[in-house]
Amino acid sequence: MLLRGTRLLCRSTSPLRLRPSRAAxxxxxxxxxxxxxxPPALAESWDNVGLLVEPSPPHVVSTLFLTNDLTExxxxxxxxxxxxLxxxxxPPIFTPLKRVTWGTWKERLVVRALEHRIGIYxxxxxxxxxxxxxxNWLAKGLGACTSVPLHPSTAPSYPTEGPHRVxxxxxxxxxxETLLSKIKDIQGISSVTTLPARVEGEEQTRVSLNCSQKALLEVVALLSKNSSLYHKTEILLLQKVMNACFTCVSRLP
Structure with missing residues (x-):
């Protein structure tokens, strides 16, 4: 995936620089x-993924630095x-930090990142x-084989329950928060997920959920009573179950 407007630097003897299509x-x-x-929803429950350190806004990214492990x-x-970024x-931050001082190397990473306005994802x-x-990439090391998920994962991009997606x-x-609480109480709702989004230059929350036909009517009715909260609603009919994502792989033919 090439993100528009960013320069990618991979940590190696010869850093990779990709010409951006726009400034930042x-x-x-x-x-x-x-x-x-x-989607972060694909991550294991014990994991700590997503944006871990965020400089104060506004924050523009023109250079994205890639690494396997973030050391000092x-x-x-x-x-x-x-x-x-x-x-x-x-993730350099895994267990909760009780303080941010110069005492440990993980704390120092956070201090240095904030001092230099660098986000960490x-x-x-x-x-x-x-x-x-x-x-999937690791499975290719086994040679010619068929990969199947041992434990299927679900996320907004890979709905597996409910014929409708809102x-x-x-x-x-x-x-x-009150609206989401009411939505979750509706029977026939599954996979309610929220992610940060940006709409017309403003920070928003993107809500995705799967639901049954009956639950869809209740969701629409609930949204109509709170029309001042949201800006755009999409309702999709899921014609078929999409493929689950791979969490574990490899079954030799």
């Missing part, structure tokens, strides 16, 4: 694109390259599970 991308817009490519050495290299496959097991992701963007307010 807003961080929120970039994170939305990354989340759509590999890698952080200094990203600072020298003037990166605005680091995409680290493994980690996909980890979301990239493992996404279709044609890391697990999506809408709304302002991130307490009213939205």
């Amino acid at each position: 991308m807003n961080l929120g817009e970039l994170v939305t694109a990354l989340n759509e490519f590999a 050495e890698v952080m200094e290299e990203a600072v020298q390259k003037k990166a605005e 680091i995409l680290s496959y493994h 980690s996909p980890h097991t979301a990239y493992d599970a996404v279709r044609h992701g890391v697990n 999506e809408f963007c709304a302002d991130s307010t307490e009213q939205l």
Whole structure:
């Protein structure tokens, strides 16, 4: 996936530089694109994925630094390259931090990132599970084989329950939380997911859910009573179940 308007730097002896199609991308817009490519909902429940460190807005990204593991050495290299966002496959923040001081190397990473206005994003097991992701790539090392998921994963991009899918963007307010709580109480609702989004330059929350025909009528009625909250609603009829994402692979012929 090539994100428009960013320069990609891969940590290696010869960093890869890709010519951008435009000057830069807003961080929120970039994170939305990354989340759509590999929804965080695909990640394992124990994992810590997504945007882990966010500089104060507005934050524009023109250089995206890629690394497998974010160490202090890698952080200094990203600072020298003037990166605005680091995409680290493994999350540098895993367990909750009780403080942010100069005491441990993980805390120092956060301090350095914020000092230099560098965001940190980690996909980890979301990239493992996404279709044609890391697990598929690893399976190719076995040679000619057929890959099947051992534990199917689901996410907004890969709905598996309910014949209808509803999506809408709304302002991130307490009213939205109340609305989502009411939606989740409706029988026949599944896969309710929220992701950050950017609509016409404003930060929004993108809501996706799958539901039955009966639940759809209740959702539409509920949304009609709260029309001031959301900006756009899409209702999709799921003609067939989409393929599950790969979490584990390999079955030799």
